[in-house]
Amino acid sequence: MLLRKVYRFQMRPTKAQEELLCQMAGAKRFVFNWALARRRDFYEANKEGISAKQLSSELTDLKKQPETGWLKGVDSQLLQQALKDVDRSFKNFFEKRSRFPRFKSRKREMPSFRIPQRVKVEDGKVYVPKIGWVRIRQSQDIDCKTKSATFKRDATGKWYVTLTAEFEMPDVPLPPAKPENVVGIDLGLKDFAVLSSGEREAPPKHYRAAEKKLKRAQRALSRKQKGSKNRDRARQQLARIHQKVRNKRQDFLHKMTTSLVRGYEGICIEDLSLKGMARTKLAKSVSDAALGEFRRQLEYKTVWHRKHLAVIDRFFPSSKLHMECGAINDALTLADRVWTCACGAVIDRDLNAAHNIKVEGLKQLVAAGHAETLNACGAQVRPTLISRHSAVKQESHVL
Incomplete structure (x- = not known):
């Protein structure tokens, strides 16, 4: 039986690293809002939803444009994850688990982004693609294989990394309780x-x-x-x-x-x-x-x-x-x-x-x-x- 475990550590970035983290969070917010507007406009024009493959291709073309070329400096998986977040928001809306997706605001939303792969923790540091190694307050060892990482700044201004790991639990009957x-x-x-x-x-x-x-x-x-x-x-x-x-x-x-x-x-x-x-x-x-x-x-x-x-x-x-x-x-x-x-x-x-x-x-x-x-x-x-x-x-x- 496959189970999940979550680790959360406080990050200790330098000023330069903190600026890069904010830029990556801003890029994620920008792509999320762009994808949301694109899906809404496409439906109004064609009365059908745009496919995930087409939206991903349009994102690739968006990074080639001069005014949005700065997206090339952001991790590609982060941007693809923003598209998945939009898709999940619409799915939750259609299944009546949430309201219609709304645009993310820099003032209302806490800076955050998710990277599904290539994030690792070693010797009290976390590796963030496009940024490098960032110090963390590692309170415990990670004894499982990590699957994804979410980076978020809270209301106090501190950055945290949340690592999702998976581990195998023996699928055998529990011993009887006395x-x-x-x-x-x-x-x-x-x-x-x-x-x-x-x-x-x-x-x-x-x-x-x-x-x-x-x-x-x-x-x-x-x-x-x-x-x-x-x-x-x-x-x-x-x-x-x-x-x-x-x-x-x-x-x-x-x-x-x-x-x-x-x-x-x-x-x-x-x-x-x-x-x-x-x-x-x-x-x-x-x-x-x-x-x-x-x-x-x-x-x-x-x-x-x-x-x-x-x-x-x-x-x-x-x-x-x-x-x-x-x-x-x-x-x-x-x-x-x-x-x-x-x-x-x-x-x-x-x-x-x-x-x-x-x-x-x-x-x-x-x-x-x-x-x-x-x-x-x-x-x-x-x-x-x-x-x-x-x-x-x-x-x-x-x-």
Whole structure:
């Protein structure tokens, strides 16, 4: 099975190299806009689309013209990739995945370009065709064959290279997961994650911590005159604060997901309705927690490390169902962090949900043949009490 891995490194170009990078990004933007206008005009004149072969031939003729001869100094694959980007934009539009392609603006778009081949990394440097070797902050080794490279300048003015690599994953069945090495995770806002093992992870709230700085930086930007150098410096200062928040959040998520994948053979989580939650009064906290990014990282890391991931249906009543007696508390509200069951037990809402998620996840793994159902003494490991509650009123899980 062929999988992809992405590496992203910050570049450290000289002033001359940075100018060349901007020129290549400008050439890509120019060809993209030219190809978009050419396809639009051709359709209006002929009522049919222009072929990719004809458009590529016209690009070759365009480079021979005196006023656009400067395109010869740009990598040819970069320009061909711009034509592919236009074609992909139209394809997404016709398949109703995006709006009609629009022209790229130098003020609106961040400078970027993609080169599909001939980019390599050696000794802390990346080779860019037509530019040469550019220093990078290489934080890890590349152990796969790279397929393409994307160069982009962010809002803070720093250049980054994103390398896409491919590697072969053995296409063999995963080893079965032992129930004692499977964990259920209840995600939330009061506690970012509560594990069925009893561990709790407090929410970092990176955006909340930087909110005052962001407000001051935004006010300072709004007072600057448009087009001035002071406004550009204020914009970069605001972008740096946002970048720090984003980096802290990514660092927290990567460390936690990596720890979970390395520590357990199976992980069980819920399929939360994040879009619906983002439309509630808790929208800011939901976005700050980045629960969707947490799941995305778990999905690909479990594949890379050959571990199991079970995703529970969002309507499963994990919080309302008592894990011991199987009673359902239909009166449970979001404010009830601890509730008393009819059997007399005092229940921690999140820990109870994590246990129920693990039990339901084990059912999925057993059904798929990925988990063992007997312990060392031959006794049944997973509880069977939930089966008699399969027709209970479903719960729309809200954190």
